[in-house]
Amino acid sequence: MPGRMHEVELVEVADELERARSRAGRDLPDPRELADVEPSDDVAAARTWVRRHAPWLVASIAVVVGSLAVTQLVLDHREDARVAALAAIPGVVPPVDASIGVLWRADPELAPALRSGAVVDGLLVGGAQDGSRDPVIIGLDPSTGDVAWRTPVELPTTPQATPTGVSPELWISCSAVQHGESQVAACIAQQFGADVAGIPPSSVWVLDPADGELLADREVEGGWGLAFVDGALVVAQPATGGTGRWDVVATDVVSGADRWTWTTPRTATVGDQEPSGTASLQTFDDALVLTVDTHSWVLTTAGEPVLDVQLGENTWLEMARAGVFIESTWTSSAYSGTLLLADGSRVPIDETAGWLAVDDGSAPDVIFTVGQAPGGADGLTGRSAATGERLWHVPGTIVTSLLLDGTVYVASSTDLVAVEATTGDILWTTEIDHMPQQLSTDGRYLLLPGPGVTLEAYTLTDGELAWTADLAQEVAGDGATVYVQGFQAGWRDPRLYVWTDTGAVAVLG
Numbered sequence: 001m002p003g004r005m006h007e008v009e010l011v012e013v014a015d016e017l018e019r020a021r022s023r024a025g026r027d028l029p030d031p032r033e034l035a036d037v038e039p040s041d042d043v044a045a046a047r048t049w050v051r052r053h054a055p056w057l058v059a060s061i062a063v064v065v066g067s068l069a070v071t072q073l074v075l076d077h078r079e080d081a082r083v084a085a086l087a088a089i090p091g092v093v094p095p096v097d098a099s100i101g102v103l104w105r106a107d108p109e110l111a112p113a114l115r116s117g118a119v120v121d122g123l124l125v126g127g128a129q130d131g132s133r134d135p136v137i138i139g140l141d142p143s144t145g146d147v148a149w150r151t152p153v154e155l156p157t158t159p160q161a162t163p164t165g166v167s168p169e170l171w172i173s174c175s176a177v178q179h180g181e182s183q184v185a186a187c188i189a190q191q192f193g194a195d196v197a198g199i200p201p202s203s204v205w206v207l208d209p210a211d212g213e214l215l216a217d218r219e220v221e222g223g224w225g226l227a228f229v230d231g232a233l234v235v236a237q238p239a240t241g242g243t244g245r246w247d248v249v250a251t252d253v254v255s256g257a258d259r260w261t262w263t264t265p266r267t268a269t270v271g272d273q274e275p276s277g278t279a280s281l282q283t284f285d286d287a288l289v290l291t292v293d294t295h296s297w298v299l300t301t302a303g304e305p306v307l308d309v310q311l312g313e314n315t316w317l318e319m320a321r322a323g324v325f326i327e328s329t330w331t332s333s334a335y336s337g338t339l340l341l342a343d344g345s346r347v348p349i350d351e352t353a354g355w356l357a358v359d360d361g362s363a364p365d366v367i368f369t370v371g372q373a374p375g376g377a378d379g380l381t382g383r384s385a386a387t388g389e390r391l392w393h394v395p396g397t398i399v400t401s402l403l404l405d406g407t408v409y410v411a412s413s414t415d416l417v418a419v420e421a422t423t424g425d426i427l428w429t430t431e432i433d434h435m436p437q438q439l440s441t442d443g444r445y446l447l448l449p450g451p452g453v454t455l456e457a458y459t460l461t462d463g464e465l466a467w468t469a470d471l472a473q474e475v476a477g478d479g480a481t482v483y484v485q486g487f488q489a490g491w492r493d494p495r496l497y498v499w500t501d502t503g504a505v506a507v508l509g
Contacts (some may be wrong), residue, residue: 003489005083007499015128017414028050033168034089037191068099078443086404086442086443087360087443088362089358089360090358091357091358091402091440091441092358092441092442092443093440093441093442093447093495094495094509095442095443095444096442096445096447096457096496096508097457097467097509098457098467098468098469099338099469100469100471100496100508100509101471101474101508101509102456102474102475102477102506102507102508103143103144103145103506103507103508103509104144104145104507105145105477105504105506105507106145106504106505106507107502107503107504108502108504109128109129109130109131110128110138110140110147110505111128111499111503111504111505112126112127112128112129112139112172113125113126113127113128113140114126114495114497114505114507115505116171116172116173116174117174118174118175118176118185119142119176120139120174120183120184121176121177121182121183121184121210122174122208122209123139123140123141123142123148123209124139124140124141124142125137125139125174125176125185125187125207125209125483126138126172126188127170127172127173127174127189128172129169129170130152132365133170134152134154135153135154135155135172135189135203135204136151136152136171137150137151137153137172137174137185137187137207137212138150138151138210139151139185139207139209140390142407143509145498145507148212149211149212150212151207151212151213151214153187153189153203153205153214153217153366154217154257155189155203155219159403168192168193168195168196169191169192169193170189170190170191170192170193170194171189171190171191171192172187172188172189173187173188173190173341173484174186174187174188175187175228176437177206177228177231177253178230178231178496179231179252179253179254180231183209184206184207184208184209184215184253184254185205185206185207185208185209186204186205186228186233186253187204187205187206187207188202188203188204188226189202189203189204190202198222199222199224199278200222201219201220201221201225202219202220202222202224202226203217203218203219203220203271204217204218204219204220204226204233204302205217206233206253206254210419211466215240215254216253216255216256218233218256220235221237223278223279224236224237224238224279224506225237225248225279225280225281225290226281227281227282227283227288228253228283229250229283229288229301230250230301230302231253232250232251232252232253232259233250233251233253233302234249234250234281234288235248235249235251235281236248236249236279236280236281236292237249238277238289239263239264243266244266244267245263245264245265245266245267246263246264246267246279246292247262247263247264248260248261248262248263248264248281248288248290248292248299248303249261250303257406260302260303261303261304261441262303262304262305264290264292264297265308267292267293267295277283278292278293279291279292282318284318284319285319286300286301287299287300287301287306287319288300288301289317289318289319289325291311291316291317294310294311294312294315295308295309295311296308296309296311296312296316296317297309298325299310300315303353307325309325309327311327312329314329314330314331315327315328315329315400316328318352318353319353319367320339320353320354320367320369320385321359321364321366321367321368321385322342322364322365322366322367323342323385324340324341324367324385324388325339325340326338326339326340326349326352326353326369327340328352328353330352333372334350334371334372335350335351335352335370335371335372336348336349336350337349337350337351337352339367339383339388341385341386341387341388342385343386344439345387345388347387349369349383349388350371351369351370351379351381352369352370352372353367353368353369353370354368354369354370354377354380354381354398354401355400356401356402356403356408357370357400357401357438357439357440358402358404358440358441359402359403360403360404360405360406361404362403362404362421363403363406363408363421363422364384364385365384365385365386365422366382366385366391366422367375367382367383367384367385367423368380368381368382368383368401368408369381369383370398377397377398377399378395378396378397379393379394379395379396379398380393380394380396380398380401380408380410380422380453381393381394382408382419382421382422391422391423391424392419392423394410394412394417394419394424396412396413396414396415397412397413397414398410398411398412399412399413399435399436399437399438399439400436400438400439401406401439402439402441403421403442404421404443404460406420406421407419407420407421407427407460408420408421409439409441409446409460411432411436411438411439411448413435413436414431414432415429415430415431415432416429416430416432416436416439416446416448416458416463417429417430418460428462428463428465429463430458430463430465432448434450434451436448436449437449440496441460444459444460445457445458445459445460445466446458446459446460446463447496450468452470452472453470453471453472453498454468454469454470454471454472455469455471455496455508456468457469457470470497471506471508474506475498475500475506495507495508496508496509
């Protein structure tokens, strides 16, 4: 009767003997004869229990298997969501595995756009110089290298001529600036080279990433501070009247409409130094740092002053994390400094701010500082952002480090170390036999350039070597390529590159 369950007695011993008999190729007892043998009381009891509980066992196994499958799907979904969220963090590269290879190649003319470009609304926007050395802004697909648009731009003033009569090199840096509900590409061009005298003016271009339309352009005098923040172009310029004051002026990055203006007190110098007449502007999260000679001010993005610091010689102000600033000083071959905590407290230290290649914002109450040794940064320290207290210290020559999910991954000259960011507990240590040039991550692996043009991937959980990819032949292609260096990851463009001595670039993925 269809659908009716029949009792079936399984004779495991007989079945196994039949299989063994077949494998052995020699006479063994016929399993059908053994099937008629009366089983022992224990075997009979076990079979009876299985027959009685078979429906329950099948249902239970189905539930367990189903639960495991659902659990794995949930875990996979969470991991996919985690990796997708990490993709928005500067410095995190797209997921890669041992099949990583060359996605596309950029010729020497296009390569500078990768070096200093940024992803703006899905397009990589960067600057380069064409065959006539005129500036051009390029928008391209970072996954294929297809050029979506090229916009020639003009320098507001004629480039400073060199003794050879050839225009100097331009460094064009582009960044994504949020403007209303969308992003615009903001690019700055600066002349550089041994033949460039003084501080030449900077050229600013603002473009629509959709089609490369030039929305605004401006020239900023050499020596003035320049930054983009909160949809505005912020410029620090000497106040009129030669009063020793500086005006910090924010204007809409597209329309040029005034946003706000703040004027410094009269600047002071240390010792017999004369004012340099130059200023620098830096952005840190939601803060602006203006430095003029030996004085720094911290402003909000709305132009409100929050910190006023008189600096000593060879001293500068930089932000650590969590609203903590460090007044750092370099003397001879060592750092010293003072932590400026959010509550106004000052804590002296013998280190400076530690730079993270990737910072996902976890462990928000911890700041990182480094010392200095002849071979480079000496030791990485985790400190309380509230008190400045030293929480932990990892010794050694530190090459670079990154922070993901509350763990600091440190690359030193001899090993990789995973450190719990708040406690300093060492989670694992992996020795490496070569000096790392950089440390990248796709959120699943630590990606470390190896000897030649190889890439090593270490697992985040235990530091084990997961795979190694040798890309020398693929990168070289048909040519005998000499490599300038191994892999390089752009800060604002999440790709791994290999730069060659021809100026061309192989883009990996």
